Amino acid sequence: MTLPDTPTLLSFWSRETVEGNVLLLMHLLGSMLLGMFVGYERSYHGRAAGMRTFSLVCMASTGIVAVFGMPEIWFGGQEITIITADGPSRVIQGIVTGIGFLGAGVIIHEGRSVSGLSTAASIWAAAAIGILIGLGFYVAGISLALLCAFSMSIVLQLEQWLPKLKRYYFELTYTVESQPDMHVLATLAKSYGLNLREDTISLGITKNHQICSFTATSGPKNHIDLGGLVKALQIEHGLERFSISPERN
Secondary structure, eight states: OOOOOHHHHHHTTSHHHHHHHHHHHHHHHHHHHHHHHHHHHHHHTTOSSOHHHHHHHHHHHHHHHHGGGOGGGGGGGOSOOOOOTTHHHHHHHHHHHHHHHHHHHTOEEETTEEEOHHHHHHHHHHHHHHHHHHTTOHHHHHHHHHHHHHHHHHHHHHHHHSOOOEEEEEEEEEETTOOOOHHHHHHHHHHTTOEEEEEEEEEEEOSSEEEEEEEEEEOTTOOOOHHHHHHHHHTSTTEEEEEEEEOOO
């Protein structure tokens, strides 16, 4: 192996190379700030992916893309083959694919509910912000960061304000001698503001128990009395235990 000579080593500290590194540093700083800005909303709501995750995603995306815009200073400006026009496109495709795996890691399917979808989508958006900054589209990158913050805060409030169907998941465990009467359960649920969805009914049996599960819905204007429904279920014949949980997917 031949050791590099002095001119080769100095080429890594030439004026053009240093200027390119300073420009790249400015890209990274801007990307870090925008990533922290978008990630703060997730941190505020106690999500696992917060300011650190978002700033890292933004900076990494920026660094990978931005360096492809400076082929003339690669390896200290030594003789290299200039990249083709579709080079950055392949890099961006790789970033988007990698971020997909990171986003999948924050999606949690627990019971009948799915959480983490907004965090996964915002991580993907953070990668897009980093790509835009890396390509030099500062206005577009800043605009996307502002729109992401708007979507995750103001749009969330709007979503909560707009009328929507409420869904609840019921799981009832009966003694093996008892038979759940779905007509009685549907009438009982309706008297407390819920409509039993017959297409969601699931029945199962074990050695000692019979298990019945279903989803009940309620319109935005319906009054739901879960407390009264719980008291009514407590005296249901043959019912040993039950659970009611909000369902969202």
